[in-house]
Amino acid sequence: METIDQVFVLAKRSLMTWAQSFLPEWSTIILSILISVTAIAVFGPVTMMYLTLLERKLVGRIQNRYGPNRVGFWGLLQPIADGVKMLTKEDIVPTNADKFAHFLAPVVIVIPALLIFSVIPFGRGMIAVDLSIGILFFLALSSTTTIWIFVAAWASRNKFSLLGGMRSVAQMISYEIPMVLSIVPVLLVVGSFSTVTIVEAQSGWNWFVFTPWGVVGFLIFFLTGVAEVNRTPFDLAEGESEIVAGFHTEYSGMKFALFYMAEFMNTFSISAIVATMYLGGWQGPWLPSWVWFFIKTYALIFVMMWFRGTFPRLRVDQLMGFAWKFLLPLALVNLLVAGIWTNLSTPKNNIVSLIILVVTFNLLYWANRPEMPKKRTYRYAYADE
Amino acid sequence: MFGWGVIKGMLVTLKNFILSYFTKERLTTVQYPEERLPVKERFRNFPFLIYDNKPEDLRCVSCDICAKECPPKCITIVRDSDEQGKPLKRPKVFDIDFSICMNCGICEEVCPFDAIFMDHEFELAKFGRFEDLNYRKEDLLKPAEHFAKIRPQDAARIEAKRRAKAQPATPETKTQ
Numbered sequence: 001m002e003t004i005d006q007v008f009v010l011a012k013r014s015l016m017t018w019a020q021s022f023l024p025e026w027s028t029i030i031l032s033i034l035i036s037v038t039a040i041a042v043f044g045p046v047t048m049m050y051l052t053l054l055e056r057k058l059v060g061r062i063q064n065r066y067g068p069n070r071v072g073f074w075g076l077l078q079p080i081a082d083g084v085k086m087l088t089k090e091d092i093v094p095t096n097a098d099k100f101a102h103f104l105a106p107v108v109i110v111i112p113a114l115l116i117f118s119v120i121p122f123g124r125g126m127i128a129v130d131l132s133i134g135i136l137f138f139l140a141l142s143s144t145t146t147i148w149i150f151v152a153a154w155a156s157r158n159k160f161s162l163l164g165g166m167r168s169v170a171q172m173i174s175y176e177i178p179m180v181l182s183i184v185p186v187l188l189v190v191g192s193f194s195t196v197t198i199v200e201a202q203s204g205w206n207w208f209v210f211t212p213w214g215v216v217g218f219l220i221f222f223l224t225g226v227a228e229v230n231r232t233p234f235d236l237a238e239g240e241s242e243i244v245a246g247f248h249t250e251y252s253g254m255k256f257a258l259f260y261m262a263e264f265m266n267t268f269s270i271s272a273i274v275a276t277m278y279l280g281g282w283q284g285p286w287l288p289s290w291v292w293f294f295i296k297t298y299a300l301i302f303v304m305m306w307f308r309g310t311f312p313r314l315r316v317d318q319l320m321g322f323a324w325k326f327l328l329p330l331a332l333v334n335l336l337v338a339g340i341w342t343n344l345s346t347p348k349n350n351i352v353s354l355i356i357l358v359v360t361f362n363l364l365y366w367a368n369r370p371e372m373p374k375k376r377t378y379r380y381a382y383a384d385e
Numbered sequence: 386m387f388g389w390g391v392i393k394g395m396l397v398t399l400k401n402f403i404l405s406y407f408t409k410e411r412l413t414t415v416q417y418p419e420e421r422l423p424v425k426e427r428f429r430n431f432p433f434l435i436y437d438n439k440p441e442d443l444r445c446v447s448c449d450i451c452a453k454e455c456p457p458k459c460i461t462i463v464r465d466s467d468e469q470g471k472p473l474k475r476p477k478v479f480d481i482d483f484s485i486c487m488n489c490g491i492c493e494e495v496c497p498f499d500a501i502f503m504d505h506e507f508e509l510a511k512f513g514r515f516e517d518l519n520y521r522k523e524d525l526l527k528p529a530e531h532f533a534k535i536r537p538q539d540a541a542r543i544e545a546k547r548r549a550k551a552q553p554a555t556p557e558t559k560t561q
Contacts, residue, residue, distance in 0.1 A: 061405045062398045065414050310398040311391075 005288040009125045012036075036128040040117045048264040049079035055305050062309035082257075089253035094157055097250065101155035106251065106258040109148040112141040113265040120272045121195050123282045123290030134195040135187065138273055139180060142228060145266065146172040149230075149237065149247050152259070156250035164246025167316065168237035171227060174323040175234075179224035181331035182217045185338030186277050195273075199281030207280035212353040213338040216361075218278040220331050222300065225270040227323070229263060231304055233311035236319060271300035326364055333360045426536050429490045429503030431483060434525040435532055443526070444500035447476040451492035451501055459485035460492065479522040483509060499543050505535045 003010065012035055019031055053068065053075060060067025068075035093102055118128040119137050131137050146169055153165020186208055187193060190201045208214035227234035238246035248259045275281060275296035284292035314322070337353040344352060404411040415422055436443050452460040465477035490503045504527070511517035533540040 058402070061412075062402045064401055064405055064411050066412070066416070069416075306395060306398060306402075309402070310395050 005124060005290075007288075008039075008123070008290065036118075040114060040128060044114050044117055044265050044268075045261060047268050048261045049083065051264045051268060051301065052082070052260070053079050054301075055308070058302065058305045059309045062306070086254055086257040091253045091255065092250075094250050096157045098155040098157070101151050102250070103255075105148045105152035105155060106255040106262075109145060109152070109262040110258055110265070112144045113262040113269065116141050116266070116269040116273075119195050120269060121199050121276060121281055122272075122293055123288070126282075126290060127196060130194060130196045133193045135183060135193045135198070135273075135277075138195075138269075139176075139183070142266065142270070143172060143176055145262065152251070153247040156247075158250050160243040160245070161247050161249045163243045164237045164239070164249070167239075167243075168230065168247060170316075171230075171234065171236060171319060174320055175224045175227040175327075178220055178323060178327035178331045179228060181328070181335060182220035182224065183277060184335050185213050185217050188335070188338050189342055195276050195281075199276055199283060202280040202283050204283070205280075207278065207283065209278045209280075211341065212350055212357055213334050213341055214278055216330060216334045216357055217338075218274070220327050220334070221277065222274050222303075224323075224327065225274055226304055226307065227319075229266040229270050231263075231267060232308040233314050234319060235313060236316060239313055241313075267301060267304060268297065271297045271304065274300055321368070325368055329364060330360060333357070424505045424535075426538060428505055429493075430488050430507045431486060431504050431509060431520075432481060432490075432492050432501050432525070433504045433506075433527040433531075434479060434501055434522065435499070435529055436526055437529050440526050443475055444498050445476055445479065446474040446498055446500070447479075448497070450495050450497065454491050454495045456489060456491065457485045457487050459483075459487075476522060479525065481520045481525060482518060483520060484514065484518040499547060502532055502536070502539075 012032075015035060016028060016032060020028055023031065056078075057067040057075070068078040071077040071081045093099060116138055119131055119134040121127040121130075149168045150165040153161040153163075153168070156162075186198060189208070190198050192198065192201075202208060209218045230237050236246075238248065240246075243249075248256055251259060272293070275293065279296045279300075280292075281296075282289035282293040284295075287295075333356065337356050340356070341349045341353045343349075401411055406412075434443060434445055447462055447464040449462050449464075452458070452462045459482045461478060461480040461482075462476050463478035465473045465475050467473055488503070492501050493503050529540075533544075
C-alpha cells in the first residue's frame with residue numbers, strides 16, 4: 001500500500017541513486033530538477049490531448065451521439081491524428097498583423113499553464129516545488145494568461161479578435177476578485193500559502209467543503225475558475241456565434257493548437273487547485289493518494305464539461321453582473337463567516353455561519369431579482385365618446 | 386430557490402448522458418459502414434437492365450424510349466443488327482452515365498417492356514471520373530430474381546401484368 005502510494009516518488013529516488021553512481025555530486029541537483037520538469041512537461045500536453053478526447057466524448061454522449069470512435073480503439077488515437085493534422089496545416093499570418101507578437105502570444109501562453117503544474121500536489125510528497133507562496137504563485141500565473149490572450153487579439157489586427165481580447169480582459173478582471181476572495185478563507189483557516197500545508201490541514205474527512213464557508217467558497221472558486229479558463233458558459237472571449245472565434249480568429253495550425261493546449265491545461269490545473277483547496281487534495285481513505293487526487297480533479301473536469309454540454313453562453317451584462325453583484329459580496333461575507341467560524345467553539349460556529357450565509361444568500365438573491373417594468377396599459381383617448 | 390433552473394437544466398443533460406449508455410432512443414447514431422438501416426422497398430438509386438433466364442435474354446428491345454425520356458440524357462442506346470444489316474430487337478450498346486444520371490426513375494416508368502428498373506445499390510463511388518462511372522450493358526445486367534428479391538411487391542405486380550399480357554398472345558410472341 002505504502003509503495004503504491006509513493007510509487008512515483010520512489011521511482012524518482014531510485015533513478016537518482018542510479019544516476020549518482022556515475023554522475024558528479026553537483027549535477028544531481030540539476031538532474032533532480034530535470035526529472036520533475038520532464039515529468040510535468042510530458043504530463044501537461046498528454047493530459048491536454050486526452051482531455052480534448054474526453055470532452056468530445058462526453059459532450060457527444062450528452063447530445064445523444066458517440067463522439068470520436070474511429071481512430072484506434074475507442075477513438076484513443078484521435079488526439080494523435082488531430083496533432084498530425086494541426087502540425088501539417090498551413091500557418092497563415094495576416095498581412096497587416098504584428099508578426100512578432102502574433103508568433104509570440106501562442107508560444108508564451110503555454111508557459112504559465114505549464115508552470116502552474118509545479119505547485120500542484122499530485123499526491124503525498126508528489127509536488128515539483130513546495131513553494132511557501134504556492135497559491136499566490138498560482139493566482140499570479142493564471143492571471144498572466146489574459147495578457148497573452150490580449151496580445152494575440154491585438155496582434156491579429158482583426159476586429160473580431162480585438163473584441164474577443166477585450167471581452168477576455170474585462171471578464172478576467174471581474175472574476176479575479178471573487179476568485180482571490182474565495183480562496184482567502186482557506187488561507188485564513190490554514191494560515192499558510194503552501195498547497196502542501198493546505199492539503200495536510202484537511203486530513204481525515206475534514207475537507208473544507210464540509211464546512212458552511214467551505215461550500216460557498218468552493219462554489220465561488222469553482223465558478224470563477226470556470227470563468228478564468230474561458231470555458232462555457234463564460235467563453236465570451238471566443239463566442240463563435242458572435243465574433244467568429246474571438247481572440248484566435250486569425251490563428252491556424254500549431255499556433256491554434258497551442259491556444260487549445262493552454263486552455264485545457266488550465267482547465268486541468270484549475271480543477272486540481274479547486275480539489276486541493278476545498279476537496280482535500282490527495283486526502284482520502286483506502287486508495288493511494290494520487291488516485292484520490294485524480295478522482296477529484298477529473299470529477300471537477302467532468303462537471304466543467306457537463307456545463308459545456310448544458311449551458312448557453314452568458315450575455316456580457318449578465319456575466320459582469322454575476323461577478324460584481326453576486327459573487328463579490330458573497331465572497332466578502334464568506335470571508336467574514338470564516339473569521340467567525342475559526343473563533344467560535346465547534347457546534348456554535350457552524351450554526352452561526354450557516355445562518356449568516358443563508359441570510360446573505362437570500363438577500364443577494366432578492367437584491368439581484370430581475371427588474372420587470374410594470375405592464376403599461378394604453379387607453380384610447382376617445383374610448384368613451 | 387436561486388439556481389434551481391440551472392440544476393434542472395443540468396439534470397436534463399445528465400439524463401441524456403447516462404441513458405445514452407443504456408437506451409437506443411438516447412443514442413440514435415447508426416454507425417454506417419458496420420451498421421445499416423434497412424433499405425425501403427421503394428428506394429431507388431440507379432437503373433439496371435433485367436434479363437429473364439440467361440444474360441442474352443434481355444427484355445430490352447432497344448426501342449429508345451427511355452433514352453428519349455431521360456431528362457439529363459444519360460442513356461445511350463445503339464440497336465444491334467445481324468450480318469445482313471437487318472436491325473434486331475436487342476441493344477448493341479446500352480450505356481448509362483452515372484455522372485449524369487439523376488436517379489429520377491423515369492426510365493423505369495416509361496419502359497413499355499418492363500426491361501429497366503431502379504436498383505437499391507447506392508455505394509457507387511469510383512476512383513475514375515469518366516470511364517469508371519459510365520456503366521456498360523454488361524455492368525447493368527441483372528437477373529429477374531434480383532429484382533424479385535429487392536422489390537418483391539413491384540416484382541409480383543409486374544409479373545402478373547406480364548403473364549396476363551402474354552396469355553392470349555402466346556402464338557404471336559413465338560413467331561418473333
